Amino acid sequence: MRIAIIGAGPTGLFLAAALARRGHRVTAVDRDPGPAPDGWRRRGVMQFHHAHAFRGQVPDALEAELPEAHAAWLAAGAEPIDVTLPDGRVVRGGMRSRRETFERVLRAVVGARPGVELRCDHVEAVTFDRAGRADGVRVGRAHLPADLVIDASGRAGRVTRPLRGPAAVTGRTGIAYVDRQYRLHDGAEPGPMTNLIAWQADLDGYQVIIFLHERGIFSVLIVRPVDDPDLVGLRHEAAFEAACAAVPGLATWTDPGRSRPITPVLAGGELVNRYRGQAGPDGAAHRGLIFAGDAVCTTTPMFGRGITTSFLQARELLRLLDRHGDDLDPVPAAFDAWCETHMRPWVEDHVRMDDATVRRWAGEDVDLTRRLPSDLIMAAAAVDPEIAPALGPYLGMLAGPASLDAVEPRAAAVYRSGWRPPPAEGPGRRELAEIVRGVLAAA
Ligand SMILES: Cc1cc2nc3c(=O)[nH]c(=O)nc-3n(C[C@H](O)[C@H](O)[C@H](O)COP(=O)(O)OP(=O)(O)OC[C@H]3O[C@@H](n4cnc5c(N)ncnc54)[C@H](O)[C@@H]3O)c2cc1C
Missing domain, CATH: 3.30.9.40 (D-Amino Acid Oxidase; Chain A, domain 2)
Structure with a gap:
């Protein structure tokens, strides 16, 4: 197949390499020109220079689909974090690296891969044939024909907005x-x-x-x-x-x-939490067009989940494309169903945690009339050790947020007893604000 990918961030690059490996001809179009001798500004991806943590699923995906990128990442200094399980097995807990280190390596390896073209340009629109199937993208005045278009344009991508239904989960x-x-x-x-x-x-x-x-x-x-x-x-x-x-x-x-x-x-x-499925404004998935990565879901980064959710999606999409071969029609809806089950709960989990966090910061007490947010369930393990065994799979994203439902009543009992997580040592917000005011006044 000829495959056009909008965006060459982590999702677009990973998919480009993995699809080329399967014999497809892939063009990933990104307006970003790539690293320059004096650095990589990466306009349009505001988080690029911010802190990133990498979970074990990221090196796992690279090892499976793009081992040379995994090796190059290690050579660039990335440090594997190995975890020894209670049964003695050692599993990959994550990778210590800056985002820039990761993406430089990924881009260099993918760009050199036969079957992948990285084109520096701006995608203006997805094009459709008379039967309503996506048949490529418009890049400037040129048409790039494709049998499949993948939108990996990230959280800030605008080009496909008119083609999408409302976000299923969203919130400031x-x-x-x-x-x-x-x-x-x-x-x-x-x-x-x-x-x-x-x-x-x-x-x-x-x-x-x-x-x-x-x-x-x-x-x-x-x-x-x-x-x-x-x-x-x-x-x-x-x-x-x-x-x-x-x-x-x-x-x-x-x-x-x-x-x-x-x-x-x-x-x-x-920061934003958002989940958008594959549906267009009429509620149906498009034919020949699939959204992936941050274009599907974004979560607040305190748990470092975004590249993991992006790569988990990419791997599922590859599995579906492998399974359906040339028959692309069932893929968007099948991918959508998978994302609903496996991605949306993470976004909802973050919405619940972030909403409760902001309320607590404003002085409200823990709300015991609803299911507790996951971070409070985890905190309660300090009082009730029976909660602890449920936390590992959730923290490692090996089990979804619903895996904490079984211990939520125990955590709720902890909070009903009056216990609250004690604030860590240091100034509270008012005192911190005073420190900031004082420093700025003296400057
Ligand atoms: C503050 C912050 C911190 C984060 N920290 C972490 C973390 O610790 N760990 C973690 O795993 N995740 C983290 N994330 C999430 C992570 O950054 C994203 O999940 C990741 O960038 C998603 O990759 P992507 O390829 O889907 O999108 P992006 O990285 O946004 O890439 C999209 C690409 O599409 C291109 N593009 C868009 N529109 C067009 C167009 N019309 N034409 C051509 N090109 C286009 C853009 O230039 C860009 O290169 C964080 C996010 C934020 C906001």
Whole structure:
């Protein structure tokens, strides 16, 4: 088949290589020109330079479909995180890497792959034949004919918006974050970790996370409610550094004796949870056109799930295309059904958690009239150890959010007893806002 892919981000690149490997001729069109000698700006993918964590499913997918990219990623410094299970088996828990390191490698390997053309251009529209089947894309004034069009244009892609029905799950989260990358000094030990991927602390009214990347590089994130005008000031370097010094866990990592900043402070916009199926405005999936990756679902990044959900989708799509061969017609609806079952629950899980988090930050108590959000179920394991065995599969995304339903009543009992997760050590939001105000006033 001739396959046109809109977008050469992680989803488009991965699919391009895997489909070419199956003998298809693939053109992935992306307006981004790729890395330049002075860096890679990656306009249009705002999160590119922000912190990314990689779950085990990402290297697993590469090993299965594109082993040379996996090898090149390791050669570029990515560090595998291995987990030993209680039965002694060792499984891949994730990969420590920056997004830029990952995507540079992926792009270089996929671009060199026979059967893949990476074209730098802007897709203006998907084109349809008289029978209503997608038959290619318009790139500038040219028509790129295709038997199958895959829209991997990400969360910000606009080109297919008129072709899509309303999002099934969507919502402003009321959450934003700022982050900055640091590098450990030679020989310096990393600071404390909460799990294999991150160190995380919930303070009174906000959250902080550290993601460890490759070669001693790490990101510090301060996650805040968007409606707090003072915390917007964290985007200023002096305010960010003062906040790092004030939160004991962050102070340990960012101590000048241990590490130094290597980027400016990066401020992101409000985070979004969204799930969109394959349906067009008339409610039916298109023929010859499939949406994948962030074009289907996006989740707030505190759990680092986006590239995993994108690659899980890509692998399912490959499985369906393998199964149906030349008969593409059943694929969009079959893929949609899979996404409804396997992707949508993650977005709903994030909506529930983020909504409850913002309410708690605003001073509301835990709402015991509804199913508890997953993060509160996990927190309750500190009091009721019977909850703990359910958490591993959920955290590893080996079982969906519904896998926590079995222990939710136990967690609810913990909260009904009056227990609440104690805020981590450090200034509460009001005190943090004062610190930021003070620093900015003195500047
Ligand atoms: C702040 C933030 C932090 C995140 N952190 C993590 C994390 O820690 N771990 C994780 O797994 N995920 C994380 N994610 C999610 C992750 O970044 C996305 O899941 C991932 O980028 C999805 O890849 P994609 O290829 O589907 O889309 P994108 O990466 O958005 O790529 C889409 C591509 O399409 C191109 N494009 C769009 N329209 C057109 C057009 N008309 N013509 C030509 N080209 C076009 C764009 O230029 C872009 O290159 C984070 C997201 C955010 C917002």
